Amino acid sequence: MKQLTFSKEIEEIILRSYSPSKVRNAMELALLLIKKNNLKITDLQLKILANHISSMVKRSESNEKIEKIDQSLFSEVSQTSLDISSKIVGLIGNLSEDEIYILSIHFENLKH
Template sequence: MQASNHGLTPSSPQIARKSTDTLARIYPLLAERGIVPNDVQQQMLASHVKAMVWRSYSGEALPEVDLSLFDEISPLSLRLAEQVVAWLDNLAYEEAHLLSVHFEVAKENELSSVKGDH
């Protein structure tokens, strides 16, 4: 579905609604695994999800991504991100790698609080 055919823009209510719905599914998915993004991480995640939703509608391509940059991402974070990306149509495989960074960073919150490193 090409956005230009539907008169959508990144600020269209439909994009905002889909972004909100997607985030509403992401937080419980993360929470089931003890991953709780802090306020700043939630803002960054919301911004990324909105951009992903827009790319899903617009067909806009991602810039080329070097997947070797994501070698430090845990299999869990990548698997969760792949699950989320599958909820949206027309997204590149690399999208999951970019999203997984948000999950990985939030996952570290739990590790730091368990260790007592605030």
């Protein structure tokens, strides 16, 4: 697969990350899924997403777990947003299921 070109800001986030190749792969998957689901993302939303994914990769690599969340708080999040998040969390690996719910908010916001 051809590597996507990101803005200078996003490239800096990727390069400063704990694992640049893993963050790049997760960002490429995120953009592919955003496009596939006909969602639109602004530069600011993409920057926020890149920072979040970078943090997720660091937690994955350092075996750090987030605090347990109340998944019922996410009951109004669409299945599409949860599916996108699940694929990204699966690609990164070694993350708790709760990460799916937190990440899903990025994609849910793109629907509005």
